[in-house]
Amino acid sequence: MxxxxxxxxxxxxxxxxxxxxxxxxxxxxxxxxxxxxxxxxxxxxxxxxxxxxxxxxxxxxxxxxxxxxxxxxxxxxxxxxxxxxxxxxxxxxxxxxxxxxxxxxxxxxxxxxxxxxxxxxxxxxxxxxxxxxxxxxxxxxxxxxxxxxxxxxxxxxxxxxxxxxxxxxxxxxxxxxxxxxxxxxxxxxxxxxxxxxxxxxxxxxxxxxxxxxxxxxxxxxxxxxxxxxxxxxxxxxxxxxxxxxxxxxxxxxxxxxxxxxxxxxxxxxxxxxxxxxxxxxxxxxxxxxRSQDWWGVGPGAHSHVGGIRWWNVKHPSAYADRILAGDSPAAGRETLDEATREVERVLLLTRIREGIRIDSLSPLGRREVAGLIADELINAKAALSGTVELTRRGRLLADAVVRRLLAD
Structure with a gap:
């Protein structure tokens, strides 16, 4: 946190x-x-x-x-x-x-x-x-x-x-x-x-x-x-x-x-x-x-359910006051729009080994795959199977890979 x-x-x-x-x-x-x-x-x-x-x-x-x-x-x-x-x-x-x-x-x-x-x-x-x-x-x-x-x-x-x-x-x-x-x-x-x-x-x-x-x-x-x-x-x-x-x-x-x-x-x-x-x-x-649901308990904890994200008041004293009053300790929240959810989906799934399906990317993102293979940032064998999987070098440059996959 x-x-x-x-x-x-x-x-x-x-x-x-x-x-x-x-x-x-x-x-x-x-x-x-x-x-x-x-x-x-x-x-x-x-x-x-x-x-x-x-x-x-x-x-x-x-x-x-x-x-x-x-x-x-x-x-x-x-x-x-x-x-x-x-x-x-x-x-x-x-x-x-x-x-x-x-x-x-x-x-x-x-x-x-x-x-x-x-x-x-x-x-x-x-x-x-x-x-x-x-x-x-x-x-x-x-x-x-x-x-x-x-x-x-x-x-x-x-x-x-x-x-x-x-x-x-x-x-x-x-x-x-x-x-x-x-x-x-x-x-x-x-x-x-x-x-x-x-x-x-x-x-x-x-x-x-x-x-x-x-x-x-x-x-x-x-x-x-x-x-x-x-x-x-x-x-x-x-x-x-x-x-x-x-x-x-x-x-x-x-x-x-x-x-x-x-x-x-x-x-x-x-x-x-x-x-x-x-x-x-x-x-x-x-x-x-994988952007599943979780409830975060405690001061400053973040939660996410179905595209709604919220966060609790930060200080333990403020948190205790909210709980004692019977109020929600949540301080603020946001509803993630489709564009934000897509950016987060690509960002997060690219970081894990199972990767992201190439056919789930935008047309321009799919076009970047060949270049990422040539740059030795993603695994060529995994790409043939339809998945983006980072190489060791790609993991070091994961943010750059994500930017290219999000091309629009």
């Missing part, structure tokens, strides 16, 4: 959705995102909607689970009253912030509210993000017993000085411990990595990749460091305290990641994500990229 909310129309206090949101609902999957906006410390690069204890302005971590449960229950009523067909949740994702700063019982209570309100589909994927220093073995066992299926650890790097630059507080030696505890509890494991941190060498990045691969998680994400305006990291770079992030170096590190991960048996399925097999891809994130 970024630090700024988008522009849009004011959301109604009752949260009701227009009739168009209900059209075709049974043809779309439904997921739930639960945002836990608390962090022990703020990392210098972070632009997400998170708050440390000194920034809560009267809001309470202790009360938060009850507020989230209230929004879930309200969401169930809003969807029914808006005529949106009842659907079980196929995925549930706890993100943040650091969800595991809350007691395990709070996360379980929030999951139970989703189960009670919508039900969980058979084989539903239930994920929480976690910092390595925010859980122990008993915590993970409690989550697994309640129906969580997956934990995503913010490893970021195996190199202490890189973690220090990022202001991550965990000891990298804890990563093998939490990974083993999660696996012993019966949870699938994902590890999140960041590359291109100022001062990170190629050897540093290789060491992080090799440690992550050596732990044999089911899933690995690798994201390039993005320097967001207004963050401490941006100020440090502007003052010359840290070197600027180098895009050529980041491209080189991405190629190294893909080479090592592919050699270790991980297949890419989205530009920044690799899994051991199709069963261990993040189904929740795939639902975002």
């Amino acid at each position: 970024g630090s700024a909310l988008p522009l849009g129309d004011p959301a109604p206090r009752d949260g009701l959705l227009p009739a168009s949101a209900a059209v075709g609902a049974l043809e779309r999957d439904f997921g739930v995102y639960l945002h836990v906006p608390f962090c022990r410390v703020r990392c210098g690069y972070c632009d997400f909607n998170t708050y440390t204890a000194t920034e809560l302005r009267g809001a309470s971590q202790h009360d938060y689970a009850g507020q989230a449960v209230a929004e879930v229950e309200s969401a169930g009523r809003i969807l029914r009253d808006s005529g949106v067909a009842d659907r079980e949740a196929t995925t549930v994702f706890f993100g943040g912030g650091t969800p595991t700063l809350l007691p395990a019982a709070d996360l379980v209570r929030m999951l139970d509210s989703v189960r009670d309100t919508w039900g969980l589909a058979a084989g539903a994927e239930v994920t929480t993000e976690a910092n390595p220093d925010s859980v122990d073995a008993a915590y993970l066992v409690a989550l697994a017993a309640a129906g969580f299926t997956r934990v995503s650890f913010g490893m970021q790097s195996a190199v202490p000085r890189v973690l220090a630059t990022l202001e991550r507080t965990h000891d990298p030696e804890r990563i093998p411990l939490v990974t083993a505890w999660a696996r012993d509890a019966g949870l699938d494991v994902s590890l999140d990595l960041i590359y291109g941190t100022p001062g990170e060498t190629r050897a540093d990045w290789r060491a992080s990749l090799e440690q992550a691969i050596g732990l044999a998680p089911n899933h690995i994400s690798a994201y390039s460091l993005i320097v967001e305006d207004g963050t401490k990291l941006a100020r440090q770079i502007r003052r010359g305290e840290l070197a600027p992030v180098d895009e050529d170096t980041q491209a080189e590190y991405y190629e190294l990641a893909d080479e090592l991960l592919e050699a270790a048996g991980y297949g890419w399925y989205e530009v920044s994500n690799w899994a051991t097999d199709a069963a261990h891809r993040s189904r929740h994130n795939l639902a975002y990229w």
